[in-house]
Amino acid sequence: MWALGMVMMMTMVLSSAVQAGTVSISEKTRTYRVSGDTIQAVVKSMKRNGPHSELHGRRALGMADYRFRASVKTKKKDGRCHVEDASVTMRISYILPRLSKPERLRRNHLNRWRAIHRMIRTHENQHGRYYKQFANELHRALRRIRPQGSCSAVKAQEKAIKKRLEQINIRRNRNYDRGQYRPFNRRLKLLAPKRR
DSSP states (O other): OOBOOOOOEEEEEEEEEEEETTEEEEEEEEEEEEOOSSHHHHHHHHHHHSOEETTTTEEBSSEEEEEEEEEEEEEEETTEEEEEEEEEEEEEEEEEEEESOGGGSOHHHHHHHHHHHHHHHHHHHHHHHHHHHHHHHHHHHHHTOOOBSSHHHHHHHHHHHHHHHHHHHHHHHHHHHHHHHHHHHHHHHHHSOOOO
């Protein structure tokens, strides 16, 4: 989630769904418009118009976000409450820049734009992979809940597992952002150096 907004969100360009057992993950990509007749102007447009990241408290060049729902199915057996099955549904949303008038850029600037766009997309896709990892880890953990004396105890375990694994997921994504921040910005400055 590159911290650097919200504009009018444009075209949905991708929608897919992946199902594995009782883990269901869907993905969609929206875009926001950027423009400019130099690569510097395009980057400035991204910083001005990109999606607002609540996590970082500022605008981003791109964003990956998710919403999830998880639940367990329980059954009483021999006086104990057992987890019969668990389900996790996750929706992953990506927001990426879209250059509205690429013909305005000279060829070398257009090539730089494409390289920057690839960097952003690669970064956000990694967040998406982490979110999928979280969904699968959550599903496995919920299915492994041991039989409890009551189904309310199972629900308490479910709640604790969700909270613990979501915190791990948040830390994993924050660590990734921290590790990528400097190399990403170095590369961005090389591709769109400030004019003197």
